Amino acid sequence: MQDLYRRAARDIAGARHIVALTGAGISVESGIPPFRGPGGIWEKLDPMEYAHIDAFMRDPARVWRALIADMKAVLDRARPNDAHKGLVRLEQMGKLKTIITQNVDGLHQAAGSSDVIEFHGNFAWQRCLACGQRVATAELDMAEMPPRCACGGIFRPECVFFGEMIAPVNLSRSQNAAAQCDLMLVVGTSAMVQPAALMPAIARQAGATVIEINFEPTPLTGQVAHYSLLGKAGETFNAILAELAAESEAGPHAEDIR
Numbered sequence: 439m440q441d442l443y444r445r446a447a448r449d450i451a452g453a454r455h456i457v458a459l460t461g462a463g464i465s466v467e468s469g470i471p472p473f474r475g476p477g478g479i480w481e482k483l484d485p486m487e488y489a490h491i492d493a494f495m496r497d498p499a500r501v502w503r504a505l506i507a508d509m510k511a512v513l514d515r516a517r518p519n520d521a522h523k524g525l526v527r528l529e530q531m532g533k534l535k536t537i538i539t540q541n542v543d544g545l546h547q548a549a550g551s552s553d554v555i556e557f558h559g560n561f562a563w564q565r566c567l568a569c570g571q572r573v574a575t576a577e578l579d580m581a582e583m584p585p586r587c588a589c590g591g592i593f594r595p596e597c598v599f600f601g602e603m604i605a606p607v608n609l610s611r612s613q614n615a616a617a618q619c620d621l622m623l624v625v626g627t628s629a630m631v632q633p634a635a636l637m638p639a640i641a642r643q644a645g646a647t648v649i650e651i652n653f654e655p656t657p658l659t660g661q662v663a664h665y666s667l668l669g670k671a672g673e674t675f676n677a678i679l680a681e682l683a684a685e686s687e688a689g690p691h692a693e694d695i696r
Protein backbone atom coordinates (compact mmCIF):
# COMPACT_ATOMS: atom_id res chain seq x y z
CA MET A 439 0.00 0.00 0.00
CA GLN A 440 2.85 2.35 0.87
CA ASP A 441 4.11 1.97 -2.72
CA LEU A 442 0.71 2.99 -4.05
CA TYR A 443 0.60 6.08 -1.80
CA ARG A 444 4.02 7.02 -3.14
CA ARG A 445 2.90 6.39 -6.70
CA ALA A 446 -0.16 8.58 -6.16
CA ALA A 447 2.00 11.32 -4.60
CA ARG A 448 4.31 11.26 -7.61
CA ASP A 449 1.44 11.33 -10.08
CA ILE A 450 -0.06 14.28 -8.22
CA ALA A 451 3.31 16.06 -8.11
CA GLY A 452 3.63 15.62 -11.88
CA ALA A 453 0.06 16.68 -12.68
CA ARG A 454 -0.95 20.19 -13.72
CA HIS A 455 -4.72 19.93 -13.90
CA ILE A 456 -6.42 17.62 -11.44
CA VAL A 457 -10.17 17.07 -11.36
CA ALA A 458 -11.85 15.07 -8.59
CA LEU A 459 -15.08 13.11 -8.85
CA THR A 460 -16.53 12.47 -5.40
CA GLY A 461 -19.41 10.36 -4.10
CA ALA A 462 -21.13 9.59 -0.82
CA GLY A 463 -18.06 7.66 0.44
CA ILE A 464 -16.02 10.83 0.89
CA SER A 465 -18.53 12.05 3.49
CA VAL A 466 -18.86 8.81 5.46
CA GLU A 467 -16.09 9.89 7.86
CA SER A 468 -18.16 13.05 8.45
CA GLY A 469 -20.96 10.83 9.77
CA ILE A 470 -23.17 10.79 6.65
CA PRO A 471 -24.22 7.26 5.65
CA PRO A 472 -23.81 6.35 1.95
CA PHE A 473 -26.61 4.84 -0.12
CA ARG A 474 -24.88 1.58 -1.04
CA GLY A 475 -22.47 -0.60 0.90
CA PRO A 476 -22.20 -1.41 4.62
CA GLY A 477 -24.33 0.86 6.80
CA GLY A 478 -25.88 2.32 3.65
CA ILE A 479 -29.38 3.74 3.61
CA TRP A 480 -30.43 1.14 1.02
CA GLU A 481 -30.05 -1.60 3.62
CA LYS A 482 -33.19 -0.12 5.18
CA LEU A 483 -35.05 1.52 2.29
CA ASP A 484 -35.79 0.59 -1.31
CA PRO A 485 -34.37 3.40 -3.49
CA MET A 486 -37.15 3.29 -6.04
CA GLU A 487 -39.71 3.53 -3.23
CA TYR A 488 -38.18 6.66 -1.74
CA ALA A 489 -35.57 8.41 -3.87
CA HIS A 490 -37.46 8.27 -7.16
CA ILE A 491 -39.27 11.42 -8.22
CA ASP A 492 -42.44 9.42 -8.93
CA ALA A 493 -42.44 8.12 -5.34
CA PHE A 494 -42.01 11.67 -4.04
CA MET A 495 -44.82 13.08 -6.17
CA ARG A 496 -47.11 10.21 -5.22
CA ASP A 497 -46.64 10.66 -1.48
CA PRO A 498 -44.37 13.56 -0.46
CA ALA A 499 -45.14 13.17 3.26
CA ARG A 500 -43.91 9.56 3.21
CA VAL A 501 -40.63 10.44 1.52
CA TRP A 502 -40.13 13.46 3.78
CA ARG A 503 -40.66 11.34 6.89
CA ALA A 504 -38.58 8.32 5.85
CA LEU A 505 -35.68 9.96 4.06
CA ILE A 506 -35.49 13.74 3.88
CA ALA A 507 -36.15 14.65 7.52
CA ASP A 508 -33.40 12.24 8.70
CA MET A 509 -31.05 13.56 6.07
CA LYS A 510 -31.58 17.11 7.31
CA ALA A 511 -30.74 16.07 10.87
CA VAL A 512 -27.56 14.26 9.75
CA LEU A 513 -26.38 17.03 7.42
CA ASP A 514 -26.98 19.72 10.06
CA ARG A 515 -24.33 18.06 12.24
CA ALA A 516 -21.80 17.06 9.55
CA ARG A 517 -18.42 18.81 9.21
CA PRO A 518 -15.74 18.37 6.51
CA ASN A 519 -13.23 15.56 7.14
CA ASP A 520 -9.59 15.05 6.13
CA ALA A 521 -10.53 13.98 2.59
CA HIS A 522 -12.48 17.21 1.93
CA LYS A 523 -9.57 19.14 3.47
CA GLY A 524 -7.04 17.16 1.42
CA LEU A 525 -8.74 18.30 -1.79
CA VAL A 526 -8.57 21.91 -0.54
CA ARG A 527 -4.84 21.40 0.07
CA LEU A 528 -4.38 20.17 -3.53
CA GLU A 529 -6.19 23.29 -4.77
CA GLN A 530 -3.89 25.51 -2.68
CA MET A 531 -0.91 23.74 -4.25
CA GLY A 532 -2.24 24.84 -7.64
CA LYS A 533 -2.94 21.27 -8.73
CA LEU A 534 -6.66 20.70 -8.30
CA LYS A 535 -8.95 22.82 -10.48
CA THR A 536 -12.46 21.40 -10.19
CA ILE A 537 -14.49 18.99 -8.07
CA ILE A 538 -17.44 17.18 -9.60
CA THR A 539 -19.48 15.92 -6.65
CA GLN A 540 -22.51 13.66 -6.57
CA ASN A 541 -23.04 14.68 -2.96
CA VAL A 542 -25.67 17.14 -1.86
CA ASP A 543 -24.12 17.84 1.55
CA GLY A 544 -22.17 21.04 0.74
CA LEU A 545 -19.08 19.77 2.60
CA HIS A 546 -16.61 20.57 -0.19
CA GLN A 547 -17.67 24.23 -0.08
CA ALA A 548 -17.66 24.19 3.72
CA ALA A 549 -14.06 22.91 3.62
CA GLY A 550 -13.08 25.77 1.28
CA SER A 551 -12.97 24.28 -2.22
CA SER A 552 -13.77 26.99 -4.74
CA ASP A 553 -14.91 25.26 -7.92
CA VAL A 554 -17.48 22.59 -7.08
CA ILE A 555 -19.95 21.24 -9.61
CA GLU A 556 -22.92 19.85 -7.70
CA PHE A 557 -23.92 17.19 -10.17
CA HIS A 558 -26.99 16.12 -8.21
CA GLY A 559 -27.90 19.54 -6.87
CA ASN A 560 -27.77 20.33 -3.17
CA PHE A 561 -29.72 19.94 0.00
CA ALA A 562 -29.14 23.44 1.29
CA TRP A 563 -32.22 24.80 -0.48
CA GLN A 564 -35.87 23.80 -0.83
CA ARG A 565 -38.20 24.87 -3.61
CA CYS A 566 -41.99 25.15 -3.50
CA LEU A 567 -43.58 22.85 -6.08
CA ALA A 568 -46.46 25.30 -6.59
CA CYS A 569 -44.93 28.80 -6.75
CA GLY A 570 -41.17 28.17 -7.01
CA GLN A 571 -40.36 30.09 -3.81
CA ARG A 572 -37.00 29.00 -2.37
CA VAL A 573 -36.13 28.67 1.29
CA ALA A 574 -32.91 27.64 3.03
CA THR A 575 -33.26 24.11 4.44
CA ALA A 576 -31.82 25.38 7.73
CA GLU A 577 -34.80 27.75 8.06
CA LEU A 578 -37.44 25.23 7.14
CA ASP A 579 -40.35 24.73 9.54
CA MET A 580 -40.43 20.97 10.10
CA ALA A 581 -43.47 20.95 12.38
CA GLU A 582 -45.74 19.81 9.58
CA MET A 583 -45.01 16.94 7.17
CA PRO A 584 -44.47 17.58 4.34
CA PRO A 585 -43.18 21.13 4.99
CA ARG A 586 -45.25 23.69 3.10
CA CYS A 587 -44.72 27.13 1.61
CA ALA A 588 -46.89 30.10 2.64
CA CYS A 589 -48.85 29.51 -0.59
CA GLY A 590 -49.75 25.98 0.54
CA GLY A 591 -47.41 24.25 -1.94
CA ILE A 592 -45.09 21.46 -0.87
CA PHE A 593 -41.36 22.00 -0.53
CA ARG A 594 -38.86 19.70 -2.20
CA PRO A 595 -35.07 19.71 -1.81
CA GLU A 596 -33.09 21.06 -4.77
CA CYS A 597 -31.47 17.66 -5.29
CA VAL A 598 -31.80 15.45 -8.31
CA PHE A 599 -34.06 12.49 -7.56
CA PHE A 600 -33.77 9.21 -9.48
CA GLY A 601 -35.82 9.62 -12.67
CA GLU A 602 -34.89 13.31 -13.00
CA MET A 603 -32.51 14.95 -15.45
CA ILE A 604 -29.11 16.30 -14.55
CA ALA A 605 -29.07 20.10 -15.08
CA PRO A 606 -27.59 20.48 -18.60
CA VAL A 607 -25.06 23.07 -17.40
CA ASN A 608 -23.73 20.68 -14.75
CA LEU A 609 -23.50 17.83 -17.22
CA SER A 610 -21.65 19.85 -19.85
CA ARG A 611 -19.32 21.49 -17.32
CA SER A 612 -18.49 18.07 -15.85
CA GLN A 613 -17.84 16.50 -19.25
CA ASN A 614 -15.52 19.39 -20.13
CA ALA A 615 -13.69 19.18 -16.81
CA ALA A 616 -13.24 15.42 -17.22
CA ALA A 617 -11.92 15.84 -20.76
CA GLN A 618 -9.48 18.60 -19.74
CA CYS A 619 -7.76 17.03 -16.73
CA ASP A 620 -4.46 15.18 -16.78
CA LEU A 621 -5.29 13.40 -13.52
CA MET A 622 -8.65 12.38 -12.13
CA LEU A 623 -9.14 11.39 -8.48
CA VAL A 624 -12.28 9.31 -8.04
CA VAL A 625 -13.15 9.30 -4.35
CA GLY A 626 -15.83 7.29 -2.54
CA THR A 627 -18.20 6.58 -5.39
CA SER A 628 -19.71 3.21 -6.20
CA ALA A 629 -19.76 4.26 -9.88
CA MET A 630 -23.24 2.82 -10.23
CA VAL A 631 -25.18 6.02 -10.81
CA GLN A 632 -25.18 7.31 -14.38
CA PRO A 633 -24.21 9.61 -15.99
CA ALA A 634 -21.80 10.63 -13.19
CA ALA A 635 -20.04 7.26 -13.43
CA LEU A 636 -19.05 8.06 -17.03
CA MET A 637 -16.73 10.92 -16.03
CA PRO A 638 -13.71 8.71 -15.22
CA ALA A 639 -14.01 7.01 -18.62
CA ILE A 640 -14.13 10.40 -20.33
CA ALA A 641 -10.97 11.44 -18.45
CA ARG A 642 -9.12 8.24 -19.30
CA GLN A 643 -10.19 8.43 -22.94
CA ALA A 644 -8.68 11.94 -23.06
CA GLY A 645 -5.36 10.63 -21.73
CA ALA A 646 -5.65 11.38 -18.00
CA THR A 647 -4.37 9.11 -15.25
CA VAL A 648 -7.32 7.85 -13.21
CA ILE A 649 -6.73 7.07 -9.52
CA GLU A 650 -9.52 5.60 -7.43
CA ILE A 651 -9.85 5.89 -3.65
CA ASN A 652 -12.55 3.65 -2.18
CA PHE A 653 -13.27 1.45 0.77
CA GLU A 654 -13.95 -1.48 -1.54
CA PRO A 655 -13.52 -2.43 -5.22
CA THR A 656 -16.01 -0.94 -7.71
CA PRO A 657 -16.76 -1.44 -11.41
CA LEU A 658 -13.93 1.06 -12.08
CA THR A 659 -11.35 -1.03 -10.22
CA GLY A 660 -8.91 -2.72 -12.60
CA GLN A 661 -10.89 -1.28 -15.51
CA VAL A 662 -11.20 2.47 -15.96
CA ALA A 663 -8.95 3.25 -12.98
CA HIS A 664 -5.21 2.89 -13.62
CA TYR A 665 -4.91 1.88 -9.98
CA SER A 666 -7.01 1.91 -6.81
CA LEU A 667 -6.16 2.80 -3.24
CA LEU A 668 -8.37 0.71 -0.98
CA GLY A 669 -9.15 2.41 2.32
CA LYS A 670 -11.05 5.18 4.03
CA ALA A 671 -10.95 8.44 2.11
CA GLY A 672 -9.67 10.68 4.93
CA GLU A 673 -6.90 8.31 5.99
CA THR A 674 -5.87 7.74 2.39
CA PHE A 675 -5.60 11.48 1.71
CA ASN A 676 -3.46 11.91 4.82
CA ALA A 677 -1.14 9.12 3.66
CA ILE A 678 -0.80 10.59 0.16
CA LEU A 679 -0.22 14.12 1.47
CA ALA A 680 2.47 12.81 3.85
CA GLU A 681 4.20 11.16 0.88
CA LEU A 682 3.90 14.38 -1.11
CA ALA A 683 5.50 16.35 1.73
CA ALA A 684 8.31 13.79 2.06
CA GLU A 685 8.94 13.97 -1.70
CA SER A 686 9.15 17.75 -1.76
CA GLU A 687 11.46 17.81 1.29
CA ALA A 688 13.74 15.27 -0.35
CA GLY A 689 13.81 17.50 -3.44
CA PRO A 690 13.64 16.66 -7.12
CA HIS A 691 16.59 14.24 -6.99
CA ALA A 692 15.19 12.11 -4.20
CA GLU A 693 15.33 9.08 -6.44
CA ASP A 694 19.13 9.40 -6.92
CA ILE A 695 19.86 9.86 -3.22
CA ARG A 696 17.86 6.81 -2.02
Ligand code: NAD
Pocket residue numbers: 460461462463464465466467470471472473474475478540541542543544558625626627628629630631651652653654656669670671672
Ligand atom coordinates in the same frame (compact mmCIF):
# COMPACT_ATOMS: atom_id res chain seq x y z
P1 NAD B 1 -22.93 5.28 -3.04
O1 NAD B 1 -23.66 5.41 -1.75
O2 NAD B 1 -23.54 4.57 -4.15
O3 NAD B 1 -21.52 4.57 -2.76
C1 NAD B 1 -20.66 4.97 -1.77
C2 NAD B 1 -19.26 4.42 -2.06
O4 NAD B 1 -18.38 4.93 -1.06
C3 NAD B 1 -19.15 2.90 -2.02
O5 NAD B 1 -18.45 2.48 -3.17
C4 NAD B 1 -18.34 2.62 -0.74
O6 NAD B 1 -17.46 1.53 -0.89
C5 NAD B 1 -17.55 3.89 -0.60
N1 NAD B 1 -17.15 4.21 0.78
C6 NAD B 1 -17.84 4.02 1.93
N2 NAD B 1 -17.17 4.50 2.99
C7 NAD B 1 -16.03 5.04 2.50
C8 NAD B 1 -14.93 5.70 3.09
N3 NAD B 1 -14.86 5.96 4.42
N4 NAD B 1 -13.93 6.11 2.29
C9 NAD B 1 -13.97 5.87 0.95
N5 NAD B 1 -14.99 5.26 0.33
C10 NAD B 1 -16.01 4.84 1.10
O7 NAD B 1 -22.55 6.71 -3.42
P2 NAD B 1 -22.47 7.42 -4.78
O8 NAD B 1 -21.78 6.59 -5.78
O9 NAD B 1 -21.97 8.73 -4.45
O10 NAD B 1 -23.93 7.61 -5.41
C11 NAD B 1 -25.19 7.52 -4.91
C12 NAD B 1 -26.00 8.81 -4.89
O11 NAD B 1 -26.30 9.01 -3.54
C13 NAD B 1 -25.32 10.04 -5.34
O12 NAD B 1 -26.12 10.65 -6.27
C14 NAD B 1 -25.27 10.96 -4.11
O13 NAD B 1 -25.76 12.23 -4.45
C15 NAD B 1 -26.25 10.38 -3.17
N6 NAD B 1 -25.85 10.49 -1.74
C16 NAD B 1 -25.26 11.62 -1.26
C17 NAD B 1 -24.87 11.70 0.06
C18 NAD B 1 -24.19 12.96 0.55
O14 NAD B 1 -24.46 14.03 0.05
N7 NAD B 1 -23.22 12.86 1.48
C19 NAD B 1 -25.09 10.63 0.93
C20 NAD B 1 -25.72 9.48 0.40
C21 NAD B 1 -26.10 9.43 -0.94
Ligand code: ZN
Pocket residue numbers: 566567568569570571587588589590591
Ligand atom coordinates in the same frame (compact mmCIF):
# COMPACT_ATOMS: atom_id res chain seq x y z
ZN1 ZN C 1 -45.28 28.35 -2.75
